[in-house]
Amino acid sequence: MRLIHLFSQSLGILFFVLVTALSVNAETKASTLLQKPPVGERWFGIFLGNERTGFAHQNITAKDGGYEITAEGSVKMVVMGFSREASSRERYIVGTDLSLRSFAVEQVIDGTPMVVTGEATPKGVKVVVNAGGERKEKLLTAKGPVFPPPVLNIVPLMKGTAKGKRLQVQMLDVEAVKVKKVTVTVVGFEPLPDGARALHIRNDLFPLVDNDIWVDAAGDTIRESVRDGLVETVAEDEGRTRQFIASAALSRRDLIFDFSLVRVDPPLANAASLTRLVMELDGIPASMSLIQGGGQTTRRTDAGTVVFTVEPAKTAASPLADPERTRFTEPTDRLPADNPVIIAQAREVVGQETIPRKRVEKLVQWVAAAVEGAVTDAPSPLDTLKSRKGNCQSHARLYTSLARAAGIPTRFVSGLAYLEGKGFLYHSWAESYVDGGWLQVDPTFGQAPVDATHVKLVEGEGPDDLAAIAGVVGKIKARVIETK
Secondary structure: HHHHHHOOOOOOOHHHOOOOOOOOHOOOOHHHHHOOOOEEEEEEEEEEEEEEEEEEEEEEEEEEEEEEEEEEEEEEEEEEEEEEEEEEEEEEEEEOEEEEEEEEEEEEEEEEEEEEEEEEEEEEEEEEEEEOOEEEEEEEEEOOOOEEEOOOOHHHHOOOOOOOEEEEEEEEOOOEEEEEEEEEEEEEEEEEEOOOOOEEEEEEEEEEEEEEEEEEEEOOOOEEEEEEEEEEEEEHHHHHHHHHHHHHHHHHHHHHHHHHOOOOOOOOHHHOOOOOOEEEOOOOOOOOOOEEEEOOOEEEOOOOOOEEOOOOOOOOOOOOHHHHHHHHOOOOOOOOOOOOHHHHHHHHHHHHOHHHHHHHHHHHHHHHHEEEOOOOOOOHHEEEEEEOOHHHHHHHHHHHHHHHHHHEEEEEEEEEEEEEOOOEEEEEEEEEEEEEEEEEEEOOOOOOOOOOEEEEEHHHHHHHHHHHHHHHHHHHHHEEEEEO
């Protein structure tokens, strides 16, 4: 039972511990240990066995005579019949010795949100907890410095702890809202498969379970292992993490649901019936292209936010040049519109119908009825057609392929759509060119046109096209200005 506790240390322990650089000769010479933590970003994949269950991202920057450490991550794990979901956004301000000055943490554990803020005082850590509609203040008494989770394994290196020595530190446990004593042990250098050496560090963060970390001579964490590899956090490049985030968000996988959810207050009523939505989004990078058309207009404000006006039924006339018409009717690697099976299915669905708008509606309704919703994405529209299961991307790619096979210019789009009672989630749908303009359609929900809560952010079905989604997941905040 106690093993489940390891999944919820505000994600900071399992996912954000980063050991800093030290010389290969540092095993016996404490003077070569680090004088300061590393700065910059690190990305991690989280695995349960061989299955990817989450991600983590950490950034350290110098700030105000100390450092600012930000961390974010999301994970879902099932072990021994127990399920645990957690997402977290954390910010810590620490001194040059990495001791805590102040912090702010937003976390959602098994669907329950909690915000904890606080600052260090001579008597301990003064915290404010906002959870379940209640606000509580308390003092976590402590003598001496208290350290945040992300620096747990950096501290002994900066203290000059030699191989085999142990150091006890006071750590802020945000989820339990307490100061916890943790013992960190430097095990020593060990060989890596590539011939290099890594420093092995262990702590007793979890009762009766070892937490092992390996860092290479350059100061990069290679992996972290809990209970002999049951749960592993592995360093990876930014591109791989962002690709995972985009895929998981669009698939609405539970492990990233709370992290990607964009809440609005108050929640929207009768969202599926809305014909007009004006919404302001904060968190859209200035470098990100703003998508117009299909009843959507956008404008940037002086404050750096973006205002989206969405009226899908009011599609403005938009002439389509021959090169564009060819582009949106031809097959691609992910849209096999020229495959005989796709062509045959499209013909069967549209039948003798000749009116473009009605042909679109038939295809949308058929895909929505024929393909069962799932959290996994099918490898190709042909697989979706065979299995009759898939997520929103599977629905959108199959519809786009069928529509193109029927000679209807169609493009794959992604963005936000409202989930009743929850908020806005990342979603994929399509646009077909009919009656002189782009009509937004949703083959997952059988909508033609879509409801006004569909806010386009990107166009295109390829990994490069969807990369922009990964850059905004977990960062967007929304304010509804008008609905109709």
